[in-house]
Structures are given as structure tokens and as C-alpha cells.
């Protein structure tokens with residue numbers, strides 16, 4: 292049976308979305324992306340060359356948009372105006388491409404989202420015709436507001452960007468998942484494959500990560516581990532886990548046992 296992730300009307304087989312920063316070189320970026328079997332790759336438009344500078348190798352040389360869905364993001368933007376401008380520029384560079392990841396950061400220390408500015412930017416971008424996936428706090432009220440504005444996916448943080456601390460508040464994520472009518476993807480803070488599996492077991496529709504793969508000692512191998520973690524978590528979620536109970540029950544049947 293097919294179990295696809297649908298974002299803005301397009302179906303994806305992979306529920307693991309990856310970033311493109313922090314790799315040794317473009318070759319390693321490509322190898323890790325392929326090991327992750329990721330279809331959506333996010334790109335920090337202010338930091339990574341996708342054609343802004345014709346003298347520098349472009350990420351699109353190794354990850355061509357004909358094979359991958361490039362997801363421009365606004366990493367490094369601290370207000371709505373900069374984020375909107377950055378994504379309009381990305382749309383020009385990518386021939387009218389509409390699917391984007393909005394992130395408006397609050398400060399350099401925490402890289403936490405600035406939610407008031409995120410809401411302003413989301414509203415403007417949706418009106419301007421973008422399909423907006425949005426990095427946000429793990430606050431169910433703000434996630435609902437973003438969905439009501441027309442965002443195509445909400446992406447609450449698991450923990451601070453680049454921290455590798457894993458999922459700090461599974462209960463908040465569960466509240467967001469329970470109410471959401473658009474895909475919910477954990478974005479930021481994943482440290483290892485079990486974090487990805489837990490996010491999926493909670494019912495997330497996908498996971499976006501960068502540092503845990505690019506910063507691993509063996510990024511390609513970690514990319515593979517993350518792919519398997521996401522797949523295992525999704526399977527467990529669909530299979531339906533047993534209820535937790537603080538009592539033992541024998542694993543083998545009691546009826547008809549030998550004397």
C-alpha cells in the first residue's frame with residue numbers, strides 16, 4: 292500500500308527532508324542526500340549559491356531541480372521583510388518555484404523562531420502565491436494560526452537548531468499533530484536516528500534535519516541511519532503501539548500450559 296507524504300498537492304515517497312549546509316563539499320552533499328533517499332532538499336538562499344554568483348559552483352550542479360525538489364529557506368533572516376525579499380529572489384532564481392520554507396529567527400543565540408514576524412511573513416507570502424512550509428515554535432496555538440493563514444505545512448522545532456538535543460517536548464508536538472489538517476514536520480534539533488523515529492512514532496508526517504547528518508563522523512552512513520529511523524518510526528506509528536501500563540503480563544499464553 293502506498294503511504295505518501297503530500298505537500299501542496301505533490302506526493303513524496305520520502306518523509307525525510309534534508310538540509311544542504313555544513314557538508315565538506317558538494318560531492319558529499321550529494322552522496323548524503325542520496326543515502327537519505329531525500330526528495331526535498333532545503334537551501335539557505337542567503338548562504339548557498341544556486342546561481343546568485345555564476346563564478347562559484349552551484350548546489351544545483353549536484354542536486355538538479357529536475358531530480359530533487361529544492362526548498363529555498365530564509366535561514367539568517369530576522370524579520371519578515373528580509374524573509375519575504377529572500378524568497379522572492381529565490382522564486383526568480385528558480386523560475387517561478389513556489390514551495391518555500393519560511394524561517395524568521397529571533398536571535399543568534401537560540402535561533403528560536405520570532406513568531407510575530409513569522410506570522411506577518413507567512414500571511415504576505417501566502418497572499419503572494421507561495422506554498423509556505425513554516426519553521427515555528429512548538430506552540431499549538433501559533434501552529435494553528437499559521438495553518439489558518441494558509442501555510443501548507445507546519446514545522447515545529449524539536450529543540451534548538453544545530454543542538455542535536457532531540458525532541459524536548461513530545462506533548463506539545465502531539466497537541467499540534469492532533470489538531471493539524473496540514474502536514475506536521477519536525478524541523479531542527481534532531482541528533483540521531485532514534486530522535487527521528489520518535490518524531491514519526493508521535494505521528495509527525497516527516498522530519499527535516501541538517502546538522503545531525505552533515506556533522507556526523509560519517510555523514511553518508513548517518514543519512515542512511517536517519518532514513519531507516521524515519522521509516523521505522525512511521526511503520527510503528529501506522530502499526531499502532533501497545534498501550535503503556537505499569538503492570539506485567541506474561542508473553543506466552545497461560546491457558547493449556549504443561550504441568
Ligand SMILES: CC(=O)[C@@H](O)[C@H](O)COP(=O)(O)O
Pocket residue numbers: 309310311312333364366394451452453454455478479480481499500501502503
Ligand atoms: C536546514 C534548515 O533548514 C535548518 O534551519 C533546520 O532547522 C535544521 O536544523 P538542524 O540542523 O538542527 O537539523
